[in-house]
Amino acid sequence: MIPNNDVQAALMTRLKASIAITSLLKTSTDIKESQWQGTTFAYPAVRLSLGTQVPESGYSCKASSLPFTVICKDENPSSHNADALAGAVSNTLHGKRWCDIIQGVRFTSIRVTGLRSATREDERTWRAEVDFQAMIVPAASAP
Numbered sequence: 001m002i003p004n005n006d007v008q009a010a011l012m013t014r015l016k017a018s019i020a021i022t023s024l025l026k027t028s029t030d031i032k033e034s035q036w037q038g039t040t041f042a043y044p045a046v047r048l049s050l051g052t053q054v055p056e057s058g059y060s061c062k063a064s065s066l067p068f069t070v071i072c073k074d075e076n077p078s079s080h081n082a083d084a085l086a087g088a089v090s091n092t093l094h095g096k097r098w099c100d101i102i103q104g105v106r107f108t109s110i111r112v113t114g115l116r117s118a119t120r121e122d123e124r125t126w127r128a129e130v131d132f133q134a135m136i137v138p139a140a141s142a143p
Contacts, residue, residue: 079118
């Protein structure tokens with residue numbers, strides 16, 4: 001199986017490279033892992049949360065499936081921006097395949113499994129989420 005930190009780094013690189021996403025943020029550095037513990041939090045923001053990576057025995061001995069969620073947060077009177085950000089994330093990753101040679105991971109498929117509309121997280125912030133299912137293999141083992 002591929003170490004989760006390598007998979008996370010490959011997904012973060014892909015999200016930060018998307019103009020559709022970064023144009024809705026102040027900077028691409030507003031895209032971070034969900035466990036990030038900085039001293040400040042700027043809005044709008046994107047957070048990546050990996051689920052449990054599971055080996056796929058029927059597909060290939062080196063393949064794994066991995067659910068993950070991209071959380072989109074915004075601090076505006078309207079939920080519009082959080083939903084727009086979630087839509088951009090969905091369009092950036094859904095149906096895409098790519099190989100990140102540096103991290104050693106090939107995404108053989110990614111599909112959206114759910115797109116949750118923005119809801120109030122607290123009195124000041126909105127939270128929209130996009131759920132994904134990815135199939136991954138080590139970059140060197142893929143055809």
